[in-house]
Amino acid sequence: MSGVMVLVEHRRGEIREITWEMLAKAQELSSSLGVEVQAVLIGRGLSGMAQELRPFCHRVLVAEEEGLEAFNSEPYQQVLGRLIEERRPVLLMIGHTAQGMDLAPSLAAALDLPLATDCYEFGLKDGRLWAHRQMYGGKLSAEVSSEAPTKVVTVRTGSFDPEGLREVGGEVEEIKVRLDPFPWKRFLEYVEAPPGEVDITQAEVIVSVGRGIGGPENLGLAEELARALGGVLACSRPVADKKWLPKDRQVGTSGKTVKPKLYIALGISGAFQHIVGMKQSGLILAINKDPKAPIFQVAHYGIVGDLFQVVPALVAKVRERKGG
Amino acid sequence: MDVVVCLKRVPEVAEVDLQVDPTGKRVKTEGLPFVLNDWDSYALEEAVRIKERSGAKVTVVTVGGEEDEEVLRRALALGADQAIRISDPRLQDPDAFAIARVLAQLIKDLPHDLILVGVQAADDGYAQVGPTLAELLGIPHATLVTSLELEGGRARVRRELEAGLEEVLEVELPALFSIQSGINEPRYVSILGIRRVAKKEIKVLGLEALGLEPEGVRPKVLLERLFSPPVGEGAEIITGGVEEVAERVAEIFERGGVI
Numbered sequence: 059m060s061g062v063m064v065l066v067e068h069r070r071g072e073i074r075e076i077t078w079e080m081l082a083k084a085q086e087l088s089s090s091l092g093v094e095v096q097a098v099l100i101g102r103g104l105s106g107m108a109q110e111l112r113p114f115c116h117r118v119l120v121a122e123e124e125g126l127e128a129f130n131s132e133p134y135q136q137v138l139g140r141l142i143e144e145r146r147p148v149l150l151m152i153g154h155t156a157q158g159m160d161l162a163p164s165l166a167a168a169l170d171l172p173l174a175t176d177c178y179e180f181g182l183k184d185g186r187l188w189a190h191r192q193m194y195g196g197k198l199s200a201e202v203s204s205e206a207p208t209k210v211v212t213v214r215t216g217s218f219d220p221e222g223l224r225e226v227g228g229e230v231e232e233i234k235v236r237l238d239p240f241p242w243k244r245f246l247e248y249v250e251a252p253p254g255e256v257d258i259t260q261a262e263v264i265v266s267v268g269r270g271i272g273g274p275e276n277l278g279l280a281e282e283l284a285r286a287l288g289g290v291l292a293c294s295r296p297v298a299d300k301k302w303l304p305k306d307r308q309v310g311t312s313g314k315t316v317k318p319k320l321y322i323a324l325g326i327s328g329a330f331q332h333i334v335g336m337k338q339s340g341l342i343l344a345i346n347k348d349p350k351a352p353i354f355q356v357a358h359y360g361i362v363g364d365l366f367q368v369v370p371a372l373v374a375k376v377r378e379r380k381g382g
Numbered sequence: 383m384d385v386v387v388c389l390k391r392v393p394e395v396a397e398v399d400l401q402v403d404p405t406g407k408r409v410k411t412e413g414l415p416f417v418l419n420d421w422d423s424y425a426l427e428e429a430v431r432i433k434e435r436s437g438a439k440v441t442v443v444t445v446g447g448e449e450d451e452e453v454l455r456r457a458l459a460l461g462a463d464q465a466i467r468i469s470d471p472r473l474q475d476p477d478a479f480a481i482a483r484v485l486a487q488l489i490k491d492l493p494h495d496l497i498l499v500g501v502q503a504a505d506d507g508y509a510q511v512g513p514t515l516a517e518l519l520g521i522p523h524a525t526l527v528t529s530l531e532l533e534g535g536r537a538r539v540r541r542e543l544e545a546g547l548e549e550v551l552e553v554e555l556p557a558l559f560s561i562q563s564g565i566n567e568p569r570y571v572s573i574l575g576i577r578r579v580a581k582k583e584i585k586v587l588g589l590e591a592l593g594l595e596p597e598g599v600r601p602k603v604l605l606e607r608l609f610s611p612p613v614g615e616g617a618e619i620i621t622g623g624v625e626e627v628a629e630r631v632a633e634i635f636e637r638g639g640v641i
């Protein structure tokens with residue numbers, strides 16, 4: 059039976075959240091199309107994870123492979139290539155994550171399959187894939203499509219809610235793939251980020267600066283606001299990339315996830331990778347020149363204006379209230 | 383050592399009210415400022431540093447129109463040795479695969495030990511051209527690279543995973559790496575520097591010269607339409623003069639118990 063395939067993402071023995079999100083979407087497609095949900099689990103020491111997945115899939119396809127303690131796109135590509143050729147799924151879902159970004163494009167090219175990356179919504183209509191993805195830093199969305207019999211999508215994290223997962227009680231099927239050697243790329247080790255001087259995840263108030271701050275010489279302004287509110291400074295990625303602030307202050311997918319009582323975004327456009335790290339804050343205020351900046355979609359309050367004018371006024375008012 | 387860097391010129395949209403053109407599939411680009419894709423500037427800087435350290439030869443490539451030569455000139459000013467532009471009217475609305483396909487066709491005949499690309503382009507954000515290109519050339523790749531060291535015939539790279547975690551890989555050359563922002567600090571190029579390379583030849587190649595049939599670059603994924611992203615509840619926008627706005631916000635902070 060044909061199916062919707064989901065590549066299970068796991069690291070250090072744990073299934074990652076994106077997997078459950080994709081399974082939730084796969085279940086939805088499976089009921090409307092009448093096809094199986096098939097989870098593909100590749101690696102070493104997989105039996106526990108296979109049992110964890112089994113209730114939520116019709117089939118867990120397990121490929122235990124020698125030397126695959128950590129993810130490596132080359133053997134993954136071989137296993138998936140073999141499975142796709144044998145089983146012809148209508149759709150293969152892979153996370154748009156560090157793993158998926160490394161794997162999906164080369165896999166699709168090797169098998170001559172269409173690939174739509176970073177999709178936040180998609181479906182199949184009469185066999186045709188339609189998918190929605192963001193462009194231009196989240197300012198526009200695009201609908202893309204493909205009519206090929208098998209399509210690949212990479213799925214944006216947080217797009218589907220795993221709360222709705224149902225038990226469909228499937229089976230575990232061991233698959234044996236004779237891998238060609240994969241000597242070109244070797245995993246050596248993981249490296250953790252060094253702990254920073256300030257732990258922004260513990261702060262109740264965060265004043266976060268983006269590229270709109272213009273340069274390190276302007277950080278003092280944001281610092282003053284942070285001080286007036288008893289908070290700490292954080293930043294978007296470009297600010298850390300340019301070393302205006304240390305990397306441990308970065309909020310987002312490749313930085314920290316924070317949930318302060320108050321998050322103030324100064325000159326941050328609100329790219330998806332940033333929003334992921336701060337959208338659960340209690341109160342979000344965004345100050346941005348651009349009324350169309352996506353940050354205003356997640357903020358509770360917004361000021362459309364020049365931060366260099368607004369922030370000093372705000373510092374004064376906050377001090378006034380505190381003093382008074 | 384031969385290094386090839388793939389570059390893209392993109393509109394800078396952070397402060398722009400983007401409009402969709404009448405086709406519904408493209409944005410109106412008139413009047414938009416264009417820049418070298420941010421991620422590519424890191425890839426280019428990395429290549430130039432390798433050249434400075436080891437005397438590598440650097441070739442830069444873009445797929446695009448004449449106006450896109452601007453990013454090639456910039457690269458030449460930084461020290462790239464050779465620039466090539468691929469251009470063909472039949473490459474009108476290419477998808478990521480089509481771009482990778484033409485790049486592969488060109489690069490397979492260029493000496494290449496190392497191919498560097500940016501992680502993604504800031505406009506369409508596919509993050510797809512690099513690893514697709516590697517596959518079409520039959521060479522290994524690693525994406526999201528945050529550090530790159532060459533030793534003998536191989537590279538030791540760090541890849542960025544999530545939440546600050548990284549992994550270290552060893553990859554045999556020739557290989558392709560997609561470079562993540564922050565790997566280095568791209569240097570500035572002066573107008574004078576760019577003027578100095580204004581006369582340098584940029585080779586322009588079309589599909590015929592590359593020996594490609596138009597069918598070979600047909601997109602696999604079609605872009606049907608652009609639209610405004612779904613909106614959430616959205617922020618309550620506080621309007622008024624600066625003083626007034628600041629006063630309202632301070633009030634909100636106080637009510638919210640943060641002051």
Ligand SMILES: Cc1cc2nc3c(=O)[nH]c(=O)nc-3n(C[C@H](O)[C@H](O)[C@H](O)COP(=O)(O)OP(=O)(O)OC[C@H]3O[C@@H](n4cnc5c(N)ncnc54)[C@H](O)[C@@H]3O)c2cc1C
Nearest residue numbers: 268269270294295310311312313325326327332346347365
């Ligand atoms: C794999 C990957 C991981 C990533 N991880 C992260 C991450 O963890 N965290 C992260 O933040 N990003 C991350 N990014 C980058 C992300 O995609 C965006 O590029 C980035 O968040 C943009 O930062 P920004 O909003 O500061 O800059 P821009 O998008 O350039 O926005 C600057 C904003 O400042 C405004 N502005 C300018 N001047 C002023 C002024 N005077 N007053 C008021 N407003 C002004 C502009 O209108 C604009 O909206 C990642 C990207 C990739 C591909």
